[in-house]
Amino acid sequence: MRVTRNSMPSSVTDLDLRPAARVSPASQPRPPLDHVSVSPVDIEARAVAKRFGETAIFQDVSFRLARGEAVALVGANGAGKSTLLRCAMGLIPVSAGEVHLLGQPASAARGRALRSLRARIGLVSQSHNLVPRLSALSNVVHGMLGKSPGPRHWSHMIAPQAVREAALEALDRVGMADFAGRRADRLSGGQSQRVAIARAIVGAPEVLFADEPCASLDPQAGEDVMELFFRLVRNEGTTVVFTSHNIDHALRYGDRVLGLSGGRMELDATAASLTARDLRGLYD
Numbered sequence: 285m286r287v288t289r290n291s292m293p294s295s296v297t298d299l300d301l302r303p304a305a306r307v308s309p310a311s312q313p314r315p316p317l318d319h320v321s322v323s324p325v326d327i328e329a330r331a332v333a334k335r336f337g338e339t340a341i342f343q344d345v346s347f348r349l350a351r352g353e354a355v356a357l358v359g360a361n362g363a364g365k366s367t368l369l370r371c372a373m374g375l376i377p378v379s380a381g382e383v384h385l386l387g388q389p390a391s392a393a394r395g396r397a398l399r400s401l402r403a404r405i406g407l408v409s410q411s412h413n414l415v416p417r418l419s420a421l422s423n424v425v426h427g428m429l430g431k432s433p434g435p436r437h438w439s440h441m442i443a444p445q446a447v448r449e450a451a452l453e454a455l456d457r458v459g460m461a462d463f464a465g466r467r468a469d470r471l472s473g474g475q476s477q478r479v480a481i482a483r484a485i486v487g488a489p490e491v492l493f494a495d496e497p498c499a500s501l502d503p504q505a506g507e508d509v510m511e512l513f514f515r516l517v518r519n520e521g522t523t524v525v526f527t528s529h530n531i532d533h534a535l536r537y538g539d540r541v542l543g544l545s546g547g548r549m550e551l552d553a554t555a556a557s558l559t560a561r562d563l564r565g566l567y568d
């Protein structure tokens with residue numbers, strides 16, 4: 285099954301960026317369509333392939349994501365979603381093809397160019413990856429590393445006042461200001477993921493990657509985290525790529541859905557044009 289309703293636009297202005305049919309409160313404050321339709325491309329993958337040793341994970345993967353788009357990347361366990369995200373962020377090299385992120389060749393960026401590119405993106409991963417013995421606030425302060433010439437080992441005690449204030453404000457936006465001084469290893473899974481979101485958004489990233497942001501949470505905490513995450517990023521017009529095994533989340537929070545299966549990008553369509561059955565086909 286290769287579903288390509290609205291797949292691979294021939295130009296940015298061809299992108300069909302209708303909001304998803306199922307409008308949630310989080311997805312309401314969308315930028316005007318005419319604004320989006322002339323937006324630049326924030327991520328472009330051209331014929332990307334990835335192998336680990338002799339094992340091919342995916343090949344010939346191409347897509348373009350416009351600024352402000354929210355894209356769900358779906359596929360069965362082991363389909364290569366996390367690997368594709370890591371390639372798109374320039375964290376691991378591609379085996380063939382190229383990825384452009386914010387106009388820069390992410391797949392070839394090294395040294396200072398790579399660091400400055402990473403300073404413009406944010407990541408929320410499935411295991412929140414907070415530093416356990418540091419406070420929630422210090423963990424969020426760490427989200428500002430790379431955006432300032434300050435020491436790389438800042439704690440909230442020695443970070444500049446402006447950085448501490450930004451971190452506290454980010455915690456406030458995720459409803460965690462009251463927990464600023466609590467050690468990360470004394471937070472619940474849902475609280476930790478909120479702190480991880482605060483850390484990802486504190487530097488106002490232009491592109492946010494979220495790798496199964498609610499995978500470790502119970503259903504209600506997962507709903508709350510997704511709702512919060514998308515309320516924050518929609519308001520900022522941030523470009524978002526998130527992976528999920530939750531078909532409802534993919535259709536509800538994605539403007540567009542990309543699906544990996546059998547080492548190929550088998551699905552590239554607007555969420556509004558898809559049904560849950562279309563997505564289930566990727567798991568057969």
Ligand SMILES: Nc1ncnc2c1ncn2[C@@H]1O[C@H](COP(=O)(O)OP(=O)(O)OP(=O)(O)O)[C@@H](O)[C@H]1O
Pocket residue numbers: 336341359360361362363364365366367368
């Ligand atoms: N560093 C690595 N070295 C070798 N193989 C790897 C490496 N990272 C991932 N893989 C393999 O690549 C394949 C794709 O993994 P990946 O984590 O990208 O899949 P996924 O779609 O995100 O899966 P899941 O839904 O289970 O998180 C898997 O078979 C995995 O074992």
